[in-house]
Every structure is written in structure tokens, then in C-alpha cells.
Amino acid sequence: MHGLRKFAVPALAAGGLTLADQISKAWVVSCFDLHEARAVLTNFLHIVHVRNTGAAFGLLSRPNPKWVHPLLVAATVFAMVAILAYIYFLPRRGPAPFGLGLILGGAIGNLIDRARFGYVVDFIDVHWHHHHWPAFNVADVGITVGVFLLILDMLYWSKEDANKTDPA
Numbered sequence: 001m002h003g004l005r006k007f008a009v010p011a012l013a014a015g016g017l018t019l020a021d022q023i024s025k026a027w028v029v030s031c032f033d034l035h036e037a038r039a040v041l042t043n044f045l046h047i048v049h050v051r052n053t054g055a056a057f058g059l060l061s062r063p064n065p066k067w068v069h070p071l072l073v074a075a076t077v078f079a080m081v082a083i084l085a086y087i088y089f090l091p092r093r094g095p096a097p098f099g100l101g102l103i104l105g106g107a108i109g110n111l112i113d114r115a116r117f118g119y120v121v122d123f124i125d126v127h128w129h130h131h132h133w134p135a136f137n138v139a140d141v142g143i144t145v146g147v148f149l150l151i152l153d154m155l156y157w158s159k160e161d162a163n164k165t166d167p168a
Contacts, residue, residue: 013101021109021138046125094157099149102142109139
């Protein structure tokens, strides 16, 4: 039972992010036509309904979807299994459990889209005038924040653990 407690924080983070991601995507799909954009902050932020058939930032969106789609689904499932294994073997410390939960929730959110539609719904368009960052979604934000938290964990909390075990 002790090992299952390690999953409490990651499971809550993953569940919350997955829910927020799916609700936001359902809102965009129901309220926006495909490629319709609405300004939130002129020349900086728009909400736009786009479909990403590829990976992050639209990578692999041009090749044959007959092999890209199964490849991306398999890669996502593999990553999710690796995250769950890492959570199981990770000491409960620092922001890592929450970060891993966000990454897992982001992966689940995008996997749901890919399984349901064959593409991922993206809608956050950050840009400076005509210079656009590729559109993304709430799941992608969660994955990015999760990675940032893991980096912080490695930089700060792993050093703290090493200092506790280092007799010098």
C-alpha cells in the first residue's frame, strides 16, 4: 500500500490536467469553426481552432498518416508507461511527482484526441504580429510545466539528496 501513495499527487495532477485539457478542447470545437481565430490580446494571443496530425509543433504532420498516427500513439503509450515506472521508483520529494503527473496528464489528453479524431486539437496561438509560435493546447502547457518542474527537481532536490548521503 505504501507504494500506491506515491501515485496520489501524480494521479491528481494528471486527472486535473486531463480534465482541463478535454473541457477546453470541447469548448473550442463547439464554439469555433475550423481555422477560425479570435483575438484575446491583439498582436500577441489568439484562440484558433486547428488540427495537428503530427507531433509537437506540427512535426511529422506532412508524412503519410497511415504510419505516423500509429507511431505517435505507440510513442505516447511507451512514454506513459515509462512515466508510471519512474513514479513508482522515484523517491517522493520536491516537485517531481507533480511534474510527472502533469506530463502524464498532457500525454493522456493528447492521446484521447488522437484516438478519437486521428489528430490533436490545438487552439492557443501566441505570436508577435505575423511571427507565430506553433499553436498548442492545455495538455502541451502541462507537459512543458512538468518538464520545467523535473529540471528544477534535478537541479535542486537531487543535490539536496546527494548532500544528505555524502559524508564530506
